[in-house]
Amino acid sequence: xxxxxxxxxxxxxxxxxxxxxxxxxxxxxxxxxxxxxxxxxxxxxxxxxxxxxxxxxxxxxxxxxxxxxxxxxxxxxxxxxxxxxxxxxxxxxxxxxxxxxxxxxxxxxxxxxxxxxxxxxxxxxxxxxxxxxxxxxxxxxxxxxxxxxxxxxxxxxxxxxxxxxxxxxxxxxxxxxxxxxxxxxxxxxxxxxxxxxxxxxxxxxxxxxxxxxxxxxxxxxxxxxxxxxxxxxxxxxxxxxxxxxxxxxxxxxxxxxxxxxxxxxxxxxxxxxxxxxxxxxxxxxxxxxxxxxxxxxxxxxxxxxxxxxxxxxxxxxxxxxxxxxxxxxxxxxxxxxxxxxxxxxxxxxxxxxxxxxx
Amino acid sequence: xxxxxxxxxxxxxxxxxxxxxxxxxxxxxxxxxxxxxxxxxxxxxxxxxxxxxxxxxxxxxxxxxxxxxxxxxxxxxxxxxxxxxxxxxxxxxxxxxxxxxxxxxxxxxxxxxxxxxxxxxxxxxxxxxxxxxxxxxxxxxxxxxxxxxxxxxxxxxxxxxxxxxxxxxxxxxxxxxxxxxxxxxxxxxxxxxxxxxxxxxxxxxxxxxxxxxxxxxxxxxxxxxxxxxxxxxxxxx
Numbered sequence: 001x002x003x004x005x006x007x008x009x010x011x012x013x014x015x016x017x018x019x020x021x022x023x024x025x026x027x028x029x030x031x032x033x034x035x036x037x038x039x040x041x042x043x044x045x046x047x048x049x050x051x052x053x054x055x056x057x058x059x060x061x062x063x064x065x066x067x068x069x070x071x072x073x074x075x076x077x078x079x080x081x082x083x084x085x086x087x088x089x090x091x092x093x094x095x096x097x098x099x100x101x102x103x104x105x106x107x108x109x110x111x112x113x114x115x116x117x118x119x120x121x122x123x124x125x126x127x128x129x130x131x132x133x134x135x136x137x138x139x140x141x142x143x144x145x146x147x148x149x150x151x152x153x154x155x156x157x158x159x160x161x162x163x164x165x166x167x168x169x170x171x172x173x174x175x176x177x178x179x180x181x182x183x184x185x186x187x188x189x190x191x192x193x194x195x196x197x198x199x200x201x202x203x204x205x206x207x208x209x210x211x212x213x214x215x216x217x218x219x220x221x222x223x224x225x226x227x228x229x230x231x232x233x234x235x236x237x238x239x240x241x242x243x244x245x246x247x248x249x250x251x252x253x254x255x256x257x258x259x260x261x262x263x264x265x266x267x268x269x270x271x272x273x274x275x276x277x278x279x280x281x282x283x284x285x286x287x288x289x290x291x292x293x294x295x296x297x298x299x300x301x302x303x304x305x306x307x308x309x310x311x312x313x314x315x316x317x318x319x320x321x322x323x324x325x326x327x328x329x330x331x332x333x334x335x336x337x338x339x340x341x342x343x344x345x346x347x348x349x350x351x352x353x354x355x356x357x358x
Numbered sequence: 359x360x361x362x363x364x365x366x367x368x369x370x371x372x373x374x375x376x377x378x379x380x381x382x383x384x385x386x387x388x389x390x391x392x393x394x395x396x397x398x399x400x401x402x403x404x405x406x407x408x409x410x411x412x413x414x415x416x417x418x419x420x421x422x423x424x425x426x427x428x429x430x431x432x433x434x435x436x437x438x439x440x441x442x443x444x445x446x447x448x449x450x451x452x453x454x455x456x457x458x459x460x461x462x463x464x465x466x467x468x469x470x471x472x473x474x475x476x477x478x479x480x481x482x483x484x485x486x487x488x489x490x491x492x493x494x495x496x497x498x499x500x501x502x503x504x505x506x507x508x509x510x511x512x513x514x515x516x517x518x519x520x521x522x523x524x525x526x527x528x529x530x531x532x533x534x535x536x537x538x539x540x541x542x543x544x545x546x547x548x549x550x551x552x553x554x555x556x557x558x559x560x561x562x563x564x565x566x567x568x569x570x571x572x573x574x575x576x577x578x579x580x581x582x583x584x585x586x587x588x589x590x591x592x593x594x595x
Contacts, residue, residue: 051451055444149540159492159549161542162471176479252443254471256542258569259443295448298438314436315398315407 003351019197036186041179049178052292057185058246060287063271064189064196064280065239070269071277072200073232074212075125076133079118079140080240080268085260086144087114087241088248089154092163095249096156103168103175107188107245114241115234117144122233126226129215141262148257164254181250188246192239197280199235208232209278240268274332276341285340293328297321390427392417392434393453395464400440401570409465410436443468447476454482461485467543470503477502488513492546510546518554529558533584537577540566 003024010016020026044053066080091110095101121140125133148154155163168175175184199205207228210218219225248255267290275286298321305312312320336342396410397403417432426432435456437449446469454460462477463485464470470490477484484503486494492511494503508516522529536551538544548564555562563584565577 045455047451047455051448055448149542160467160546162468164471164475166475252447252472253475255443256468256471258468258541299452313398314396314410314438315403318399318438318440 002354003348019194019201033190036190037183041182044182046178049182052295054178054181054185054251055247056287056291057182057189058243058251059268059271059291060284061185061189061192061246062240062243062268063275063283063287064192065236065241065243066268067272067275067277067280067283068196068200068208068239069232069236070272071279071282072205072212073208073229073236075122075229075232076130076269077137077233077236078134078262078265078269079121079137079144081260081262081264082121082140082144083114083118083237083240084244084247084264085148085257086117086237087111087244088255088260089148089163090114090241091245091249092165093154093156095165103170103249107242107249110245111238111242114244115238118233118237118240119230122230122237125229125233138262138265141265145257145261148260162254162256163248165249166253168249175250185246185250188242192242193280196235196239200280204228204231212278270329274329274339276339276344279339279341281344282339282341285344289340294321294325297324388426388429389431389433391456391460392432393450393456393460393462394434394436395439395446395449395453395462395469396436397441397465398436398438400442401572402441406441406465439464439466439469441466441468443472447472450476454480463487465489467491467546468541471542474500474503489543510543511550514547514550515554518551518558522558529560532560533563534560535563535565535581535584537565537567537574537581539571540568 003022005022008021008023010021018026020029040053062080062084065083066077069075069077087107087110089110090113091106094109095103095106098106117140121137124136128136149161152158152161155161158164170184173180175181200208207218207223208231210221210223211225211228211232215225218228244260248259252259271286271290272283273286274289275284276282298317301317301320302312332340394410394413396413397406398410400406414434414436417434420426420432435453437453439446439449443466446464446466450462450464450469450473454462461483462473464473467486467489470484470486473484474491474494478501482502484490484500486503486505486509488507488509490505490509491500491503492509494500494505495509495512518534521534525532534551534555536547538548544566551562554560565580567574567577
């Protein structure tokens with residue numbers, strides 16, 4: 001009743017091709033973006049910005065990149081942490097070595113280098129598939145861990161091998177306050193979100209999905225597997241690389257290779273699987289689930305313990321966090337194997353036929 | 359299933375968040391709040407737990423025996439970092455609002471690096487006891503970092519002075535090995551030892567142990583094969 005496309009006639013090709021075809025969708029997305037830019041700054045406090053919103057935005061961007069590769073093109077990758085690291089360290093080198101390098105340009109150049117590395121490590125995807133590819137991309141992870149820890153040039157010959165940046169500025173605005181960091185990341189996320197949404201519904205996105213669904217059939221109808229797979233690796237690692245740069249520059253400020261360890265790769269893969277493979281919206285749900293839930297459990301359990309009159313030990317708290325989090329992942333995978341994005345689309349379908357049940 | 363269960367889930371999550379709000383209780387007057395960032399879980403928990411217990415026990419002792427410091431009760435709250443940098447940053451953000459000018463002791467060089475700039479902006483003190491950034495020995499570099507009991511450099515220097523004294527003051531041609539954790543903080547003492555090796559004329563062998571440092575068999579075989587004068591341990595190794 002409230003949400004249906006009936007009666008919304010398209011009278012031009014332009015109107016037919018727009019990103020959000022349904023008026024309610026368009027309004028919803030615009031409202032959400034407006035709320036993120038104008039509403040959230042007044043509602044969130046410093047802790048919310050620095051500990052929850054900024055990591056959430058950056059990891060959603062990374063999950064979006066991984067989703068393009070894993071969800072849309074069906075190439076399982078465990079090298080996402082490495083591509084984040086390449087983006088971060090390349091951006092760092094541009095930022096430190098080139099005088100007067102703007103932050104945004106450095107981050108984008110980091111993404112470009114991440115693209116090259118991603119395409120290089122994507123080459124095995126032309127031969128191996130599925131779990132074997134996952135193992136092959138794991139090589140990227142270990143190689144990058146090794147390289148950034150031991151090759152001193154990458155960290156600008158810093159004595160300890162830790163890279164750090166300070167005094168980030170964009171067009172004269174310092175990115176030091178939590179609000180500025182939030183808005184900076186949000187701009188990136190919105191831009192890349194629209195880019196990804198547009199790509200996956202265009203010709204190239206359809207090629208990726210064809211390769212994902214059945215690569216032999218896709219090749220038969222004239223889709224070049226090499227082009228499709230490598231372009232997915234390229235786009236995905238570009239976005240992941242920019243996210244890595246943001247994670248290093250904006251969230252951590254100073255980092256070591258452990259910030260992009262294999263755990264990060266798994267975390268990103270879980271975000272995509274839980275959020276919904278092959279769904280832009282799913283990347284955001286997955287990132288929210290993985291970033292916010294452990295913190296929420298960690299903060300909520302002591303209060304729960306307090307209500308029943310016992311103090312929860314700090315170590316027990318962390319372990320319970322893992323147990324509950326793991327149990328929730330299993331529960332979600334059983335109840336909704338298509339991820340949180342599926343719940344979203346079920347909700348939309350219900351809205352469409354409301355007030356009727358079927 | 360779905361709608362009913364979904365509503366239930368949303369209600370639960372909503373309840374959880376509304377319950378979070380009153381938790382932000384601020385320290386009362388006559389109390390000094392100490393945020394604690396120990397690592398009671400994760401790969402390094404075996405040496406993190408005793409430290410964390412000692413810290414908490416000492417706070418309790420001061421409160422119970424002396425009634426606090428000059429009548430000011432000590433309060434604390436722990437936030438487990440698991441020795442991970444991103445968790446440490448979240449813990450810092452969570453605890454820093456609970457008291458003004460709080461003293462943070464992150465117990466991890468990675469977290470120290472990530473917090474150094476933030477504590478300057480927030481005007482909180484960062485204590486790094488025997489760890490942290492070597493350049494913070496010069497108080498002008500980072501105004502809010504306090505390297506109590508030295509840094510990796512001073513630690514390595516004290517060791518070398520001790521070894522030199524034991525060897526009768528002459529280190530020429532002697533063999534020293536450093537078994538170090540192969541990570542940025544594990545590598546901190548290397549530069550100092552290399553300079554010392556140049557000045558004193560001893561041979562320095564560097565033996566990395568891959569993180570998290572549990573697999574050390576090959577390293578120890580190597581140590582047994584080379585006739586060493588002395589062997590130093592780096593952080594975490």
